[in-house]
Amino acid sequence: MGARALNLSYRNRELFYLAVVGVLTGLGFASVYIARQSEVSWGSLGYALFFFALYLIAHLVTRLTVPNADPYLLPMAGLLTAVGVTEIYRLGNADAFKQGLWIVIGVGLYALALWGLRRDYRVLEQYKYLFGIGAIALLFLPRVPGIGTTVNGARLWVHVGSFRFQPGEFSKIFLIVFLAAYLREKREALAQARLKDVGPLLVIWGGCMLVLVSSNDLGSGLLYFGIFLSMLYVATARLSFVIGGIALFLAGGFVAYEKIAHVHERVTIWLHPWTSTKVYCPSTGGLALRQDCESYQLVKSIYSIGNGGFGGTGLGKGTFTTTDGHQLIPYVNSDFIYSALAQELGLIGAAALLLVFMLFVARGMKIALQADDGFSKLLAAGLTFGFALQTFIIVGGVLRIIPLTGITLPFVSYGGSSVVANFLLLAGLLLVSNRANTHQ
């Protein structure tokens, strides 16, 4: 492990860590494969080699386009997607194949974004209103009759032919670009809080919040609110905005709790997942214990984490189905992948994963610190906050620290739009990092 001792350049260091990630992927797949079939075969190594080759391509594009960018972000993203795809493969082959395809698309768009913006990504600043309106339009897309699809009570999907995606994931990135450009330009005026300057901001952000709340997508609502507040603070350094925002959020949350049944249900599940007497069950209309009805998914996920214990059951050996083959946790490979990983890797492995997320955020913050101009600073800070908050909202929800709201775990969860959007987020951070390091 002598990457620094050898005094490697940034890109060689990145290659070195990617090789480590490749070995980790191989170990993970081999473990799942052996646990399932009791035999070693080349098939397990094939997956690992495929991913290593894919990341090698990503690495080469990075080397060509942003040679001075941070060397740790790409390997960390690689590790998270590899761990995710290993677990998804373990839970079901078909989904793992699709996820693999989405990762290929993600890496492709990552390469395109780096290539297209390698000279100066700050051209994006000129199209800020396009990004702002685009953010709302993307959020609104699932409402359009004919292409919108409702899944699990939230209308978040768009389908074109057999191709389905969640535009909300991209809307998040658009909103961050808009906020970065807008706040950079208007920050002095905003610090004085004149309505004229705050207007467009409130229109676009308010529009996003309205669409999210009305489509029951509470996790994203929370995410957008957090991104907005943190970027506003970075731009203006006014603590009063943050305090006011949090007060507003608490007030809004309380009203939503009182008035919206869906929100009320989520909070009840969070505070009292178990009941000892039968209570009303909205899905059947009859009476049932809450752990058998509304909080079934959350409770089963907590059992899954508990079953992992300190060291975990080992990859491929966890329990996710009943003896007659029913899946225990619905949507275990997207929203609940963290509880699946916590079972198989144990506390020690789940903690390692959270550490990787934290380090990713730390590198992002460092890029925001290093960036020279306001737009770059805000862009890096916004992308990092978005990533951090999303991780916190879903892991916090799964661990019952906050009420559970369905959202994907970045890079790990099954879900094409999420993976692709996160690769674009990674490209953004690397572009800012490359520029900051080049000018030092």
Place this chain on the structure above:
Amino acid sequence: MTPWQPLASAQVETTLLALKLAFLVLLYLFIWRIVRSAARDLRLPQESMILAPQQAAAAGLIPQPAARELGRLVVVSSPTFQDGAAFTLDSHPLTIGRAVNNDVSMPDDEYASGRHARFEPRRDGVWVEDIGSTNGTFVNGIRLTRERKLVPGDVVRVGETDLRFEP
């Protein structure tokens, strides 16, 4: 894709345990290396992520920095401005061009593009950059192909306007 050979169940258990240990050890080594490099960064002087030092200073959050005037752009000749007029460069970027939404707008300069050039103060000085103009931005008569750091006395030509950078 030929399987090597089926393993006995005791062998499976041992292999899986070995794989699990190897996986976790490697994972933590990976994390350790990145933490090491992040820890090195902490020893370097810290910069702020906050964009608005003025407001933060007013709120008493950070010590008041000395008022930073990083230089001035003095008009040498221009169809729009009087000679000798000056624009102050402080801590944020300044754009120049024919459109009214620039920091310095010169509607009468026929040869300037809508958004022409940007002056950007950085830690090491003021940099100038062409932001996609049609006729180019010149520093001391040489057309900019990439951004460039200004030294006192440099004359920047935007359209038909000449500006001299003074500290």
